[in-house]
Amino acid sequence: MSHVRQQIREQIVTLCTGLTTTGTRVYDTRLYNLDPADNLPGIVIYTQNESSEKSTISPSTYERELEVIIEGYAQANSNIEDTLDTISLEIENAIGADPLINGKAIDSELTSTEIEFTSMGESPIGLLRLTYRVIYMTLATDASTPQ
Amino acid sequence: MTINLANNAFFSTEDFAVTCRWTVASTSDTYQVKAVFDNQFFEAFDEFGSPVSTSSPVVYMKTNDLPSGNNENDTLIVPITSNDVTSDTTYKVKVIESDGMGVTTIRLQKQ
Numbered sequence: 188m189s190h191v192r193q194q195i196r197e198q199i200v201t202l203c204t205g206l207t208t209t210g211t212r213v214y215d216t217r218l219y220n221l222d223p224a225d226n227l228p229g230i231v232i233y234t235q236n237e238s239s240e241k242s243t244i245s246p247s248t249y250e251r252e253l254e255v256i257i258e259g260y261a262q263a264n265s266n267i268e269d270t271l272d273t274i275s276l277e278i279e280n281a282i283g284a285d286p287l288i289n290g291k292a293i294d295s296e297l298t299s300t301e302i303e304f305t306s307m308g309e310s311p312i313g314l315l316r317l318t319y320r321v322i323y324m325t326l327a328t329d330a331s332t333p334q
Numbered sequence: 335m336t337i338n339l340a341n342n343a344f345f346s347t348e349d350f351a352v353t354c355r356w357t358v359a360s361t362s363d364t365y366q367v368k369a370v371f372d373n374q375f376f377e378a379f380d381e382f383g384s385p386v387s388t389s390s391p392v393v394y395m396k397t398n399d400l401p402s403g404n405n406e407n408d409t410l411i412v413p414i415t416s417n418d419v420t421s422d423t424t425y426k427v428k429v430i431e432s433d434g435m436g437v438t439t440i441r442l443q444k445q
Contacts, residue, residue: 220377220387231384258383264426264443305378306428308388309444312378 188331191291192253195321196234198289199255199282203230206277208270209259221260223312228261228270230278247327248334250293252320259315262308271302271315278317291333292323344370345396354393356401356427357409365401369393369440371412391425391442397432404430410442 189197196215204213212229214221221227235254242250259274261267279297282288286295301316324334345351351368358365376390393412401408408427413420425442432438 214384217384220385222387227386233383256383260379260384260386262386262388264445303379306443307390307441308376308378308386309373309391309442310388311443312386312388314379 190330191323191325191333192234192237192251192330194331194333195253195288195291195323196232196255198291199257199319200232202281202285202288203232203257203278206230206274206281208261208274208277223262223308223310226260227312228259228274230274231258231260232256241327242324248324249327250322250324252322254298255295255319255321257317257319259317260312261315262310262312264310267304267311267313268302271313275300275315275317282319288321288323292321295319295321342396344394345399351395352413354413355411356404357411358401358403358405359408360405361403363401363403367395367399367401369395369399369412371414373414391444393440393442395438395440397436397438400430400438406430409445410440412442 200215209228209230212226214231216233217231233256235256237253239249239251242248257278261270298320299318303314305312345368350370354367354369356365356367371393373389373391376388378386410425411422414423424445427440428443429441
């Protein structure tokens, strides 16, 4: 079985796949460049920092706080901020409808939203960055099963 | 060998320049201008999770050749040759940057 962190990331990919604006252009931890013609508007999902602390001693369990980053990208000559806000709306509604991430988490919350633009390309490109804090628990002896 | 160092040398259509059609938005007047087109690779958001590959279209031209009334959102049609085939590509003028030395860089948005 995979780590619960991986299960959570993959479940968020599932939740964000098929949204109206971005469709199937959802990428799990994409390390290489996005091509606007093929990949935008699209979403990139990855996990970043995780903190953890002992929650119970016997059995020994960890309570973990995981940062999940969801980035939406769009390219357009006009109304690009509207497109980013629509992507944000669709992602937030999808995750808001399943805040326990299919039972793998204790809770999740949106903790920050950042928006960036660049006009240096042949058309303006916008980036939306949603950061979610996902709280989950595992046994110290079994990081593959959510508690 | 004599090297021509005059500004004109760089903006000759026999060398690097192409003849573009510039339409001034406010008057709809169209001018033919000689400009050097460039479209270098550009990587957007390289400090975030996934960079986006694109290009950065610009033309360079003599400041004196800028059409009267030029402004942001004018239309520039550039003949671009690729694989020996030339076709027109339409851009909007977005930023006009004069270097104060007689040459202007114009940043473009592809339409």
